[in-house]
Amino acid sequence: MRPSFGKECLLSILFELFVALLIAAVTPLLIRYFILPTSIHHQYPLNIIFHTCDHDLHSVCSFPAATLEYEKNSLFSPNIAYYLNVRLKFADIANSNKLGLFQNVITMIDENERVLKQYTKSAYVKEPGLIIKSSQVFLFPLYFLGFFYDYSSLAIPMSADYMEKIDAPSTKLVFTVQDKFASIEEAELIVTARFGFIRHVLYYWPTTSYTILFIAVFGIGVFLIVTKIGYLEYSARSKAALERDRAEIMKRKTTNKEVGPTPIKEEINEHKEEVLGVPVIRKRK
Incomplete structure (x- = not known):
């Protein structure tokens, strides 16, 4: 059985994407503020x-x-x-x-x-x-x-x-x-x-540097979100498989208790063996 993601999960993903977008928009400005001199x-x-x-x-x-x-x-x-x-x-x-x-x-x-x-x-x-x-x-x-x-x-x-x-x-x-x-x-x-190179690009190429940093930070955010979704999917599948195996084991145990032990028919085969010239009758199960 495949686990399904409902409305709450979709809203959570949209919220996380919004947070990643906000962080990607603010990070280049913070980098310029801390790296470039006044x-x-x-x-x-x-x-x-x-x-x-x-x-x-x-x-x-x-x-x-x-x-x-x-x-x-x-x-x-x-x-x-x-x-x-x-x-x-x-x-x-x-x-x-x-x-x-x-x-x-x-x-x-x-x-x-x-x-x-x-x-x-x-x-x-x-x-x-x-x-x-x-x-x-x-x-x-x-x-x-x-x-x-x-x-x-x-x-x-x-x-x-x-x-x-x-x-x-x-x-x-x-x-x-x-x-x-x-x-x-x-x-x-x-x-x-x-x-140097980094400060030169940040100051003399503000639009280009902002775009590069925005794409990089947002890409990292999307990668983390996809990784989280994959981990949740894997955890849900593993948990479902574990529950399925556990239910199967419990079902088998219940069936065995209701039916009881299976009788074993004993077949007695008599045959004669001669041990030191004395005929012996044995039972074979």
């Missing part, structure tokens, strides 16, 4: 300033510099490596070409004005060649739409492994261009967390 990508404009000379107000007596202040762990998450990039846009490309090689410095400072880290990077402004200049003139619409490289802008990778400790967070960043003749129109700080 600070991942930031872009801040830098206000480049300089100091004039006391003896000549038209002269520059300091390097162009910018200071960015922020709260603890708001710009950088502890124990996470970060890329530090600075994008500069020069006001006059003709004068900027005469700068030659200049040095850029980023200094990380904590709340006690203690220097935590300092990075330096040399850079120079590239000058477009004759072919590039001609292309910009004859293909001005494409140049205006941004299809050509902007030689007035310069992206400087300052660091690829800046990491803060939990007990020593920074609260201020100072960027300095060590050339007082640099005519900087705009400056921007770009902070990006450096991820």
Whole structure:
């Protein structure tokens, strides 16, 4: 006899599928929350300033510099490596070409004005060649739409492994261009967390990673539900077979008690044997 699953069992399976669906929907969000850091990508404009000379107000007596202040762990998450990039846009490309090689410095400072880290990077402004200049003139619409490289802008990778400790967070960043003749129109700080493969997929491919995790978790849930149903089916079949064998044994015992023992007919076969010349009559059962 095959065990049948009724309405209660069907409702239980539907409820378990709903729970598996809910867990599969929430799990990717929890994984993103616990794996990804709170600070991942930031872009801040830098206000480049300089100091004039006391003896000549038209002269520059300091390097162009910018200071960015922020709260603890708001710009950088502890124990996470970060890329530090600075994008500069020069006001006059003709004068900027005469700068030659200049040095850029980023200094990380904590709340006690203690220097935590300092990075330096040399850079120079590239000058477009004759072919590039001609292309910009004859293909001005494409140049205006941004299809050509902007030689007035310069992206400087300052660091690829800046990491803060939990007990020593920074609260201020100072960027300095060590050339007082640099005519900087705009400056921007770009902070990006450096991820491994899993974090990279979770952050830069949110829809794909969510779908993969959802399917994986829901598949595991369905597998557990199917395994449970199979186990219950096997247990029910085993129990039914055991009950059937037990009933058969009890039936046989009851039948034997009612009928009683079967009489055995004894057939006496007499035959004569001669033992030492004496005839003997024996009975055979």
